[in-house]
Amino acid sequence: MIIQCITGGSFLTNCYIIADEESKEGIIIDPGAQLSEVLEEIKNLDLKIDKIVNTHAHIDHASGVQEAKDALGAKFYLHPKEKPVLDILPESALRFPEFSGVEVPEIDEFVEQGDIVEIGKYKAEVLHVPGHTWGSICLVIDGHIISGDTLFAGSVGRVDLTGGTSMEELVGSINRKLMVYPPESKVYPGHGPVTTIEIEKRSNPFLGGGTILF
Ligand SMILES: [Zn+2]
Numbered sequence: 001m002i003i004q005c006i007t008g009g010s011f012l013t014n015c016y017i018i019a020d021e022e023s024k025e026g027i028i029i030d031p032g033a034q035l036s037e038v039l040e041e042i043k044n045l046d047l048k049i050d051k052i053v054n055t056h057a058h059i060d061h062a063s064g065v066q067e068a069k070d071a072l073g074a075k076f077y078l079h080p081k082e083k084p085v086l087d088i089l090p091e092s093a094l095r096f097p098e099f100s101g102v103e104v105p106e107i108d109e110f111v112e113q114g115d116i117v118e119i120g121k122y123k124a125e126v127l128h129v130p131g132h133t134w135g136s137i138c139l140v141i142d143g144h145i146i147s148g149d150t151l152f153a154g155s156v157g158r159v160d161l162t163g164g165t166s167m168e169e170l171v172g173s174i175n176r177k178l179m180v181y182p183p184e185s186k187v188y189p190g191h192g193p194v195t196t197i198e199i200e201k202r203s204n205p206f207l208g209g210g211t212i213l214f
């Protein structure tokens with residue numbers, strides 16, 4: 001399996017390219033300000049991208065979706081509860097001028113808990129993990145977890161941005177939906193470096209790990 005991470009924009013947001021190394025069929029996850037580099041990498045790897053799947057619709061993860069749809073002819077997948085967050089992209093762009101001119105893309109397919117997104121011979125399972133936003137999802141492909149802004153290395157997502165619910169719901173989602181995977185499962189967050197379920201279980205202070213020294 002091909003997993004490429006391209007980071008970009010002032011929020012240092014990670015866009016992932018995931019593909020079947022044989023058939024070259026693939027998807028991209030969360031295209032934002034780094035889209036031109038993502039498109040170049042897709043060309044270099046000679047991939048056929050037919051799906052754009054978003055973990056959620058905050059502007060740093062979704063500003064490149066319309067342009068990606070146009071460039072790749074790919075369908076856009078989002079959780080239905082995330083549509084209100086997507087719909088206010090132009091308002092969000094007023095606060096973050098680097099995204100000015102952003103367009104609200106049309107959603108082609110809704111994805112919900114338990115749905116399967118095909119990536120060539122691989123299958124990505126959709127987990128609904130409300131907390132960071134109403135309709136945040138994670139994708140699990142062959143023991144690799146794409147965690148969006150739900151779980152980071154040593155931290156968790158904020159709940160005070162558009163669509164955010166509560167820390168209780170966020171931590172509950174992580175414990176019920178993510179921490180059940182084998183310890184060696186790799187976690188690929190929307191910002192920052194790759195981690196594993198085991199490392200987060202042991203040391204993530206938001207999940208009861210680590211030692212509080214005061
Ligand atoms: Zn976010």
Ligand SMILES: [Zn+2]
Nearest residue numbers: 058060149190
């Ligand atoms: Zn983010």
